[in-house]
Amino acid sequence: MPELQLLRLDHATALLAFERENRAYFAASVPDRGDDYFAHFDARHRGLLAEQAEGRCLFHVLVGDAGEIVGRVNLVDVADGSAELGYRISEKAARRGLATAAVRQICGLGATxxxxxxxxxxxxxxxxxxxxxxxxxxxxxxxxxxxDGRPATSYVRYLSGGCAEAEGS
Incomplete structure (x- = not known):
């Protein structure tokens, strides 16, 4: 099972590979990051780490046994006990329950x-x-x-139980 890790500087190479390999796959369901994202990836990565150091965001990666990144789980706009959750799993690792397991884990971390x-x-x-x-x-x-111009559903999750009551669902 991949390990959820808080984003670090040394994740940059594997994270860029993850984003490049899955660009078309992700673009089918979420807006494409655009060429600028890839052209300035190193600066962007350092910027994300600065936001994380300030406590405004908490970026995570799912790291596989060989050190490859197979997913991301992010908490952004962290303020007043609340945050916005976002996640993406690589095409190769999809449909294996990784997103569900990672979201459960991030709920627990969020609460504890x-x-x-x-x-x-x-x-x-x-x-x-x-x-x-x-x-x-x-x-x-x-x-x-x-x-991004597309109809969507908003969700909320209260973390008093760290997602424990949803585990049997």
Whole structure:
């Protein structure tokens, strides 16, 4: 099972490979990062680490046995006990329960290590897999929104139990 690790500087090479290898796969369900993301990846990576050091975001990677990155799980806009959850799993590692396991783990970390009480997420209507992950991990739909011009559902998860009550779902 891949290990969830807080993003570090030495993840840069593997993270860039992950993003490049999965670019088209991710673009099918979320907006493409664009060429600029890849052209300035090192500077962007350092910027993310600076945001993390300031406590505004908590970026995580799922690292496989060979050191490859197979997923990302991020908490952004961390403030007042709340954060926005985002995640992506590589095409090769998809459909194995990794997203569900990683979201459960991040819920636990949010409650016990990061002092969070609430996680929010939003998923476009056509991303059935992500809707299923959120529901399995105890998130509840709370409304409609728009993500990059596409209709989406907003979700919320209260972390009092660290996602424990959703584990049997």
């Amino acid at each position: 290590e990061y002092g969070l009480s609430t996680l929010r997420a939003a998923v476009t209507l056509d991303n059935a897999a992500s809707h299923a992950v959120l529901i399995r991990t105890g998130f509840r739909a709370v409304g409609e929104t728009v993500l």
